[in-house]
Structures are given as C-alpha cells and as structure tokens.
Amino acid sequence: MPLTMSNTGEAVTIKKIGGKEETRRFLENLGFVVGGEVTVVSDIGGNMIVNVKDSRVAIGKDMANKIMV
Numbered sequence: 001m002p003l004t005m006s007n008t009g010e011a012v013t014i015k016k017i018g019g020k021e022e023t024r025r026f027l028e029n030l031g032f033v034v035g036g037e038v039t040v041v042s043d044i045g046g047n048m049i050v051n052v053k054d055s056r057v058a059i060g061k062d063m064a065n066k067i068m069v
Contacts (some may be wrong), residue, residue: 001068001069002064002065002067002068002069003038003040003048003050003052003064003065003067003068003069004046004048004061004064004065005044006036006038006040006044006065006069007020007040008040008041008043009039009040009041010039010040011037011038011039012037012038012039012040012069013036013037014032014033014034014035014036014037014038014067014068014069015034015067015068015069016034017032017033017034017066017067017068018066018067018068019066022067023036023063023066024066025032025036027052027063027066027067028050028064030034030054030057031052031057032056032067036052036053036068038050038051038052038069039051039052046060046061046064047059047060047066
C-alpha cells in the first residue's frame, strides 16, 4: 500500500519506491530507502510530515504515493 494510507504514529517499512529514476534518487537522498523505517507524524490535506532516519521530512501527496510500504 502507498505511504498515504498509513496511520499517523504507525511505523512502517518501505517495500518499494516507484516513479522515474530522478524521483527515486531524490527520495533516496532524503532517506527513503527500501527496508528503511518511516513513521507518519502528521497528514494534513494529503501532504505529510514523516520521520525518516531520525529527521522530519515534509513530502507531498504525489511523492508519498510513490513510496510503497
């Protein structure tokens, strides 16, 4: 399921990252790697704030839909 369907406060593991190569590389630079753990901090209007690798990152709904957990 995409990251956008995760519940707030739930820790999930990344299974796959979709999209174009440049999108995958961008997300990887932010810390979103396969096997990594992500926790949704808040979800406001589809935009999300997530904890990844001990830092908070804000991503849009379109990016979050490319991250499968």
